Amino acid sequence: MPNIIVLVKQVPDTNAKIVVNGDRVDLSSVKMVMSPYDEFAVETALLHKEAAGGEVTALTVGGAAAEKILKDAKAIGVDHIVRVDAEGDMDSNALQTVLAQAVRTLGGEVVYCGKSAADTGAGSTGPGLAERLGWTSASNVIGASFEDGLTVIGPNGAGHAKLKVPLPAVVSCDKGEFKVRKPNVKGIMMAKKASVEVHSIEIPPSSVSLVGHALPPAKPAGKTYDGGNAAAEVAQLLRDEANVL
Amino acid sequence: MTQTIVIAEMNNNAVHPSTAELVAAAMTFGGAPTVVVPCTDASAADGAANMGAGSILAAKSSAFAHYDASGWAAALDAVTPQGTIITGASPQSKDLAARLAARRNIAVVQDAVTIQGQQVTSPVYSGKAMQTVALNGPAVISVRSNIFNAATGGASDVQVLDTEGNVATSVVEFMARASERLDVAEANIVISGGRGMGSPENFSHLEAIADTIGAAVGASRAAVDTWEAIPHSMQVGQTGKTVNPNLYIAVGISGAIQHLAGMRSSKYIVAINKDADAPIFQHADYGIVATWEEALPVLHDTLKSMMA
Numbered sequence: 001m002p003n004i005i006v007l008v009k010q011v012p013d014t015n016a017k018i019v020v021n022g023d024r025v026d027l028s029s030v031k032m033v034m035s036p037y038d039e040f041a042v043e044t045a046l047l048h049k050e051a052a053g054g055e056v057t058a059l060t061v062g063g064a065a066a067e068k069i070l071k072d073a074k075a076i077g078v079d080h081i082v083r084v085d086a087e088g089d090m091d092s093n094a095l096q097t098v099l100a101q102a103v104r105t106l107g108g109e110v111v112y113c114g115k116s117a118a119d120t121g122a123g124s125t126g127p128g129l130a131e132r133l134g135w136t137s138a139s140n141v142i143g144a145s146f147e148d149g150l151t152v153i154g155p156n157g158a159g160h161a162k163l164k165v166p167l168p169a170v171v172s173c174d175k176g177e178f179k180v181r182k183p184n185v186k187g188i189m190m191a192k193k194a195s196v197e198v199h200s201i202e203i204p205p206s207s208v209s210l211v212g213h214a215l216p217p218a219k220p221a222g223k224t225y226d227g228g229n230a231a232a233e234v235a236q237l238l239r240d241e242a243n244v245l
Numbered sequence: 246m247t248q249t250i251v252i253a254e255m256n257n258n259a260v261h262p263s264t265a266e267l268v269a270a271a272m273t274f275g276g277a278p279t280v281v282v283p284c285t286d287a288s289a290a291d292g293a294a295n296m297g298a299g300s301i302l303a304a305k306s307s308a309f310a311h312y313d314a315s316g317w318a319a320a321l322d323a324v325t326p327q328g329t330i331i332t333g334a335s336p337q338s339k340d341l342a343a344r345l346a347a348r349r350n351i352a353v354v355q356d357a358v359t360i361q362g363q364q365v366t367s368p369v370y371s372g373k374a375m376q377t378v379a380l381n382g383p384a385v386i387s388v389r390s391n392i393f394n395a396a397t398g399g400a401s402d403v404q405v406l407d408t409e410g411n412v413a414t415s416v417v418e419f420m421a422r423a424s425e426r427l428d429v430a431e432a433n434i435v436i437s438g439g440r441g442m443g444s445p446e447n448f449s450h451l452e453a454i455a456d457t458i459g460a461a462v463g464a465s466r467a468a469v470d471t472w473e474a475i476p477h478s479m480q481v482g483q484t485g486k487t488v489n490p491n492l493y494i495a496v497g498i499s500g501a502i503q504h505l506a507g508m509r510s511s512k513y514i515v516a517i518n519k520d521a522d523a524p525i526f527q528h529a530d531y532g533i534v535a536t537w538e539e540a541l542p543v544l545h546d547t548l549k550s551m552m553a
Contacts, residue, residue: 014483015502018373025374036484091352091378092343115336118483120369120376122355123336124343127314131347136413137314139340142477151417155336156311157257158428162417169413175477175484208352208384211364211377216509224521224532228539234515234531235547242513242530244434244492245458245551 001053002167005108006045007099007126008038008058008073010066011119023212034069037114039180040173044144045112046077046181051146055079057106061098063087067196075183075191082106082197091206092124098201099125100132105199110150111170115140126172136169142176248328249278252321252345253293254338258284258309260292263333265395268297270388271331273360277399281325283309283317290403297396301403308410312337318344320410327383334387335430346385353385354378358392358510371483371506391433391489391512426452429481432461434492435508437481439465441497441518442537445474450541451496457548463488465498482507496537500525517541 012018012030019026034042045056057080058073060066070081084102103111111130116123123139130137142160143153150165153176165171183191225234239245249271254261260282271278277299282290283306290303304324308316322345332342334356346353358375359366365386369376429435436451448462455462463481481488483506493511498504500516500523508514509528516529519536526532533540 012370014371014506017502018370020374025370092346092354093350093352096347118371120355121371121487122343122353122367123339124346124353124355127340127343128347128353130315131318131344135315137340137344138414139314140336153420156416156419160420161311162420163414164417165414175480206352207382208354208378208380211379213369214375214377216368216372216375219528219530222514222526222528222530222532224526224529224534226534228533228535228541228543230533230535231517231540231544232547234533235544235551237531238492238513238515239551242492244513245548 002048002109003107004045004048004054004056005103005106005111006038006041006056006058006073006078007111007113008042008060008069009035009114009117010060010062010069011035011117014118020213020215023214025213032065032068034072035114035117035119037116037118037173037175040175041112041114042073042076042078043180044171044173047144048110048146057082057108059084059102059106061086061095070196071191071194072183074194075187076181077187080197081194082199084199084201086203089206089210090203091208092122092128094204094206096125096128096132097204099129101201102199103129103133109168113170113172115172115174123172126170130170133168133170136166137171138163138165138169139172140174141171142174144171248326249274249276250325250328250330251278251280251298252325252330252332252338252341253280253282254333254335255283258286258289260289261333262395263390264293265296265397266390266393267331267333267388268396268399269393270357270360272297272396274329278331279326281321283321285309287403287405290405294401295397295399297399300400303403303405304408305405306408306410308412311416313412313414314340314344316410316412317341318348318410320408321345322348324406324408329383330385332385332387334389339387342385342387351383351385352380354380355387357386357388360386368510371487372509373502373506389489391491426455427461429461429463429479429488430486433490434458434460435463435481435488435490436460436494436496437463437465437498438468438496439498440467440471441499442468445472447537448475450537454541454545454548457545457552465501465504467501495525496541498525499523500528
């Protein structure tokens with residue numbers, strides 16, 4: 001029976017407006033939520049457990065405020081919730097080193113995560129963690145089945161392929177076929193009472209440092225036309241002014 | 246000067262033209278980079294000629310027959326010189342970049358759009374902000390397409406190195422794409438429909454225009470969530486695909502933050518919407534306030550005569 005770990009990250013609500021104050025994003029008035037792709041990862045981890053047994057541990061790295069998303073995961077059925085205590089910026093190297101140590105401590109055999117976090121959009125954590133652990137990885141998967149070992153559906157060239165993934169492995173999840181379950185009242189009550197296991201891990205130095213944030217360069221105002229007939233003029237401009245046709 | 250290496254962007258075992266953009270990005274660090282071509286047949290590396298490379302290295306291995314993250318990272322690591330490594334920013338290349346960086350215990354910076362000195366800028370929060378970081382050592386950097394102008398000239402001779410990597414995953418079955426259409430993430434022109442299209446059947450009007458100008462057809466999240474016939478693979482936006490085409494045409498799409506996040510970096514944006522107050526117009530280079538029923542036939546007829 002596999003010991004299943006799912007990585008979750010707290011990020012700003014994807015519908016939130018991002019404000020830059022000075023040269024840093026200001027998230028003080030933004031609602032924080034579980035990164036959307038991590039929800040698919042939690043769902044896949046729970047499906048894996050339902051098919052093969054074992055237990056699911058949700059793991060996050062962050063400050064105490066990040067515990068809310070662990071409770072959200074608990075409310076829909078994960079068994080254990082663990083937070084590695086850390087604040088501040090880490091580069092990919094530092095974060096993956098910390099996660100690798102946490103996964104070794106927890107003794108996982110399969111790790112699920114979102115294909116990328118909604119804040120950085122990088123998608124480095126899953127494959128980077130796998131490399132550090134010396135594990136197999138499959139990324140951006142849109143479906144998984146658990147009979148006769150782990151089989152996933154992932155992108156391949158212009159289409160998809162069904163891949164057999166030997167464990168131990170890290171699997172990053174895209175939207176695809178996953179429908180995320182909703183918590184019920186009992187789950188929410190249980191999650192409220194659940195205690196978070198907090199780990200302290202020494203954080204290695206980062207070789208990439210944050211210089212600053214800025215808003216994307218504003219676009220000069222465009223031209224607006226009234227009525228469908230203007231489409232003819234716009235098509236001409238796309239060719240003659242924008243040179244994109 | 247530190248050595249800079251480009252891992253060629255591959256498509257069906259051929260060097261993708263965007264590799265020349267990666268070479269240009271690598272040149273910002275000074276000097277012409279070594280281009281490493283992952284291939285099963287070394288002749289594929291000839292495709293990297295005239296892309297501005299300082300030298301071309303064919304990394305030949307059976308491991309490159311199908312993408313396997315650990316096998317590719319191991320096989321490339323064995324033959325790629327030390328230094329800063331540039332890759333493409335397709336989902337597969339970002340995955341490889343992360344794995345290669347972890348293997349060398351160096352940092353990875355994804356989705357670069359600007360490189361200046363040792364500072365690299367990438368969009369974060371799905372393009373709602375830009376983040377600049379400073380490198381204090383070698384790193385793996387994935388670079389977005391359509392940003393750097395393709396490099397030309399340079400090496401055409403290929404050095405072949407055999408390498409190997411242990412491929413862990415095995416393909417059980419290749420699954421054909423549901424649609425033979427271009428993928429939104431790969432197209433130079435994307436035309437997308439939103440819920441304003443009224444029904445999924447009306448996407449045929451977008452497809453007809455797409456066929457005329459060689460575009461891919463995309464959709465907003467609202468359209469994907471509302472109609473089962475519109476697959477998630479077409480979705481452009483924060484929880485769908487991020488696109489960066491030369492031309493993006495949004496039809497019946499209001500321009501929710503979710504959607505803007507996936508397409509705002511397009512070079513030119515055309516919006517067609519009947520609601521003059523739709524937020525999409527604030528991001529459009531050319532806005533047409535009209536129903537799609539009014540605008541699309543005119544647009545299609547004009548494009549057809551222009552392409553003829």
